[in-house]
Every structure is written in C-alpha cells, then in structure tokens.
Amino acid sequence: MLSELGDDAKLLAGGQSLIPLMKLRFANPAHLVDLNFIFGTSYIKEDAGALRFGPLTRHAEIENSATVAQVPILHDCAAGIADVQVRNRGTIGGSLAEADPSGDWAVVLSTLATQVRCLGRNGERTVDFKDFIHDAYTTSLAHDELVSEIAVKIPPKESGGAYLAFKRAAPVYPTASAAVQLTMDGNVCREAAIALGCVGLTAIKAREAEAALRGQPISEKTLSTVAEAARAAADPQSDMRGSADYKRTLVSALVRRAVDIAVRRARGEHVEVSHLYA
Amino acid sequence: MPDAVAKVPVKVKVNGKLHSIDVEPRLLLVEMLREQLDLTGTHVGCDTTYCGACTVLMNGAAVKSCTMFAVQADGAEITTVEGLEKDGQLHPIQKAFGDAYGLQCGYCTPGLMLSTLQLLSKNPQPDEKDMRKAIAGNTCRCTGYQNVLKAMQFAAQNMKGA
Secondary structure: OHHHHOOOEEEEOOOOOHHHHHHOOOOOOOEEEEOOOOOOOOOEEEEOOEEEEOOOOEHHHHHOOOOHHHOHHHHHHHHHOOOHHHHHHOEHHHHHHHOOOOOOHHHHHOOOOEEEEEEEOOEEEEEEHHHOEEEOOEEOOOOOOEEEEEEEEOOOOOEEEEEEEEOOOOOOOOOEEEEEEEEEEOOEEEEEEEEEEOOOOOOEEOHHHHHHHOOOEOOHHHHHHHHHHHHHHOOOOOEOOEOHHHHHHHHHHHHHHHHHHHHHHHOOOOOOOOOEOO | OOOOOOOEEEEEEEOOEEEEEEEOOOOEHHHHHHHHOOOOOOOOOOOOOOOOOOEEEEOOEEEEHHHOEHHHHOOOEEEOHHHOOEOOEOOHHHHHHHHOOOOOOOOOHHHHHHHHHHHHHHOOOOOHHHHHHHOOOOOOOOOOOHHHHHHHHHHHHHHOOO
C-alpha cells in the first residue's frame, strides 16, 4: 500500500507525535495509513529468554505488564512517558520508527540487547537496534517497511538497570535522560551499558563512561569518573528546556543516580523510580 | 487548497448512544464531538497534546481527543462529561468536584473528571501518588490542584460500594 501511495504517505501508529507534528505543519503527508485496526499487532510475549513486543503495544500496556516488571528499566520508561492519556495511545513501535531525538524508548533500548524486525514487500529482516536509528527522525526503515516486532533479551539475574528522565512537566519531552544497565559480580561491575537521551540528535552511548565502570568496584571515585565521562559524552544544544551547560550537568547527575539504582536492583533490592517532574 | 475530500462513515457510541456520522478523514475526534454532536463539554485548551482539557474515555481509557482522528473512533465507545450525569443525578465524581471546590473557572474540569473516572475504575482506593500520576496530563491554571486532589478523594469515597 505504501509503495502504491508513494512518498507522501505516512504510517499512523499511536499518533501522539505524528498528529501534533501535522498540526504544526512540520509533517504534511498526503495519505495516512492507520495501523490501529490491524489485529494482532499489540502483544507482550516472553519467549526463549527474550521479551517480544508487538509494534502497536501501547506504553500503558507495557507499564502494567507483570511480564515486563522483571526488567525494571523497561517499566521505568513505559510508566514515565508523558501522561496517562498519551501512554494509552502511544506505541513502542511508533516511538522507534519516529526516532524523535527526545524519545524515551531509544535511550533505554540502546542499553539492552535489542533487535527490531522490519517488514516490507520483500519480506522480513532483523536489525540490531544499534543500527536501527541513524539520525534525528531517520531510521534504517525503507519507505515501504514498518516495524513488525521489537525483541529485547532479558538481562541476566545479576544485572540491574534504571532509566531516569527529568522533565519540566508530565506531558513534555524530557530535558535530559539516562539509561544504565549493569551486570555485577559482587561489588564489581562486570558489564555496563549507559545511554544518554535528549542531549544529541539520537540517543548517545556513553562509551567512556561504560569503560570507566567495567571491571571496577562501585566507589565514590568510580562514580565521579563515570559522571564526568557522561558529561563529556553529551552533545546538547541550548534551547527553551535549558542551556547546553545545564543539560550536561543534569545528564551527569542522572547517570550517577541511575548507576546507584542499577547497582541496588542488581542486588535484588526493589527500587521504584520513574520520570522526575514538578 | 487541497481538493474536497470524500467523507467517511463512522459508527461510534457516545455516552451510550450510537451515532452514524460522515466525517472528513482529517477531522479530529474533539471536533466531531463538539461540532457535529454538539457535545461542547469536551474542551479544546492547547490543541497541542499538552493540557488534557479534551480528555474523554475511549473504551474506558483516557485519551486526548485533540490527538486522534474521528475516524479512529469507528466502532468505539466514547464517554464525555455529558455522559457522567444519569437521570438528572450528578455522577459521584461531579458531586465530589463541587463539594471539594475542585474547580474555579471550570475549563479543565471535564478532562479532570474523566481522568479521575479512568483512575477509579481501575484503582478504587488510590493513594495520593496514584492520584497525582493520574492527573499529570491535565493542566489546571486556577486551583493549584489541592482541591482537585481533595475532590478525587471524595469521589473515591462516594463511589465505594457503588
């Protein structure tokens, strides 16, 4: 259908980004293809050590899923996106395909082993999430392809993660966000994945911050190095949400706090967190 | 100007009453409710998916009706503020908002009451954190929210055993 309608056609999932963009005339598609009436596109399944999400699974369904609760970082993300109304409509597949620089899912999924299945006229292919988003609003999806499933490998038992996003009010995009997933060996961090959100055109993997954690015991000294490395990895722009300097400071504080929560969760502690706003 | 677009038939149950309407595909749900069904209790505040004045329930879930097309409600059940009152009796949530002075100008109130309805239908005994989270997508510029929270508490009490 998309190939028939040509370049001016766009897919409509939850519509919570696309419809506002259309109202602002930033998006002006000649045709909209509504995916919401397609049966069987909204599901959460656990299968062979992975969680599989249908592309039209709403944030609210993920927030309230007992299956997802075993990977707390996914719950942190789903439960904090915008507000109840938006979470009832917005979808994980739509969020990834939109690739808004301030989107939440891309930040979290960059810290987990995630694969995206893309379906087009010529069949289905699987893309590693690290290769899925190329730039702001740009993904590896061809014009006639859509996201057909998102698969997230369940982290090992001795792993813990957290996603923290700071925003000025519930319905707006965050000012900055940080996702941290750590695999621990006692007090020593064996494996670390850290991603920063809203401080670049895409989610930024803070590789030096990860390296500063790997193989290290969790100490004040380690945390300071990690926070400093995260600050350096951020590439924010000054805008109405805050100056670039403010965002760097904010994102490094979020990383430090998320590491702490990730470590506690890896120990089996139950810590409830979500997006922070006044 | 784009050419006139063919209208699309929509069947939608609003406050228990089935309507068959022809709408332009680009028409927003809130515009259909207000302009075609004359249900002007659902308000347009910001028209940018921020303020929640346009909140209605679709199949029991709170949605911002300014951020959905009317055609997407085909086959759905919609509840607007006009659907709360039954036989001349205020809904317990409406009564609670009055009793607690949970409104001043009243512009945001229909949206707040429908967000409250979704919360209480899933969680009849919410704590303050649950209540704050439930109305995080509803902006009120008069009350400071304290009386709104009180109203939500009253509503939960009013609806106990209902």
